[in-house]
Amino acid sequence: MSITSTPLTDRASWKSLEAHYQVIQATHLRDLFAADPARGSRFTAEALGIYLDYSKNRVTDETLGLLIKLAEESGLKAKIDAMFQGEKINITENRAVLHVALRAAPGESIILDGVDVVPEVHAVLDKMASFSDRIRSGEWKGHTGKPIKNIVNIGIGGSDLGPVMAYEALRHYSRRDLVFRFVSNIDGTDFVEATIDLDPEETLFIVASKTFTTLETMTNARSARDWSLASLKDPAAVAKHFVALSTNAEEVTKFGIDTANMFGFWDWVGGRYSMDSAIGLSTMLAIGPDNFRAMLDGFHQVDEHFRTTPLEQNLPVLMGLLAIWYNNFFGAQTVAVLPYEQYLKRFPAYLQQLTMESNGKHVTLGGSEVNYQTGPIYWGEPGTNGQHSFYQLIHQGTKLIPCDFIAFTRALNPIGRHHDLLLANVFAQAEALAFGKTSAEVAAEGTPARLVPHKTFEGNRPSNTIMVDELTPSSLGKLVALYEHSVFTQGAIWDIDSFDQWGVELGKVLAQRIIPELENTEVGSLTHDSSTNLLIERYRSGRTANV
Ligand code: G6Q
Secondary structure (H helix, E strand, O other): OOOOOHHHOOOOOHHHHHHHHHOOOOOOOOHHHHOOOOOOHHOOEEEOOEEOOOOOOOOHHHHHHHHHHHHHHHHHHHHHHHOOOOOOOOEEEEEEEEOOHHHOOOOOOOOOOOOEEEHHHHHHHHHHHHHHHHHHHHHHHEOOOOOEEEEEOOOOOHHHHHHHHHHHHHHHHHOOOOEEEEOOOOOOOHHHHHOOOOOHEEEEEEEOOOOOOHHHHHHHHHHHHHHHHHHHHHHHHHHHHHEEEEOOOOHHHHOOHHHEEEEEEEOOOOOOOOOOOOOHHHHHHHOHHHHHHHHHHHHHHHHHHHHHHHHHHHHHHHHHHHHHHHHOOOOOOOOEEEEEEEHHOOHHHHHHHHHHHHOOEEEEEOEOEEEEOOEEEOOOOOOHHHHHOOOOHHHHOOOOOEEEEEEOOOOOOOOOOOOOOOOHHHHHHHHHHHHHOOOOHHHOOOOOOHHHHHOEEEEOOEEEEEEEOOOOHHHHHHHHHHHHHHHHHHHHHOOOOOOOOOOHHHHHHHHHHHHHHHOOOOOOOOOOOHHHHHHHHHHHHHHHHHH
């Protein structure tokens, strides 16, 4: 893939957008809606059962035209093709970025270094499916002959956040007689609390680690092995109670897991893009192979939409461009993702890794320092809880926070009036943010003059509303893929490597230096900065005092 030659801020469309921003920043959404009665239908896009209403954004036809031009000048289309064709677009790690191959249909073909990777993907999926069937049917027995009732996924980052999010999101479709737990933190509390009420004879550990060297995961996996063997006694029990999800067969074997119980994937699957790979085994165990395949199909449909749809109607492209508009021209620092669906309670946490590990970069593909903002901070909570906490700041604070509202037409748990009330709230919030309440309106209600400023809502606060019929395995796949490709779109325009994560390395290296200083107090004098030295000493002496 060629690196776009004209620096971003020198591109003609960028300069036009800067000039255009000066005009539009003073325009209120109230005026935009008043001037165009069809705005609410015109500024929408719909595909694959996803309805994106972006009319409550501070954009006009001209804005969108300029943003599309920016995408074109940034070579977005060629960059999309490069990803799908297996080019090594993760240039700092010299790797292809082929999570789209994980959800390619059988019979499709994606060639990497002369080899079609799609048959390998389906071979692993078939192996996962047959294992899932054996666990779910009770055919797979633990070491003492009991069927497996509890499944504990041990992994962190990309080997945890996707599985947790998908398990929670698809709980409605999951086997309620199986218990699922997720251990990620190296804090011993995470492991202890996850296993405290489980019977080792009925517990399967999934050790999910692409590298099989990650400190947190390997420490938790060793504690899990000790916990199992403390009851089961026989080391042969590991074969019945541990499976591995990894690319590193050598380390898996060293840990004592038979590679027959290993589900593989490939270096072209980034951790945060891996929930469709073997890393999704816990999801498949929960919802079954057919539902897992339906989820992959949802991803695949959005992949094809992203690859083939003209930019103007391309949902992830539109979302990515709107994010750039606020991030780079309005100076917005954050984006709130607000799903009005309790099952999506971990979706914002999942998106935090997807978006911020991908686009939290400070140099271009060519290695020069950027002179513009890159990835915004993503955060959020499910509605309506946030309305009773942080929405105040979004409505009346001094910061501009674009919001993505996500809502489903049909409830999975339709009891009483709940769903109507839930949806009334999401529509009301988007409406209130956009249109606000003028001081004249507040005064006309008889509000005492001194309270009028406090009760006035400026409005003009932008949001997208994404509506989907129902939360299903397929629609979850579509939603995640939508954000994956929106992230891609943003990274392509910022000309950064959205697929590496060097920023996580330094802390890991420094921790390795500190570990012996904590474990072995014989280690000579400390040579960190004065703050770190004192913190370590305080810990050492406090810890001894407790013993
Ligand atoms: C994701 C990152 C990171 C990774 C974890 C776990 O894109 O690479 O979050 O997933 O560090 O790594 P392992 O799967 O190798 O244990």
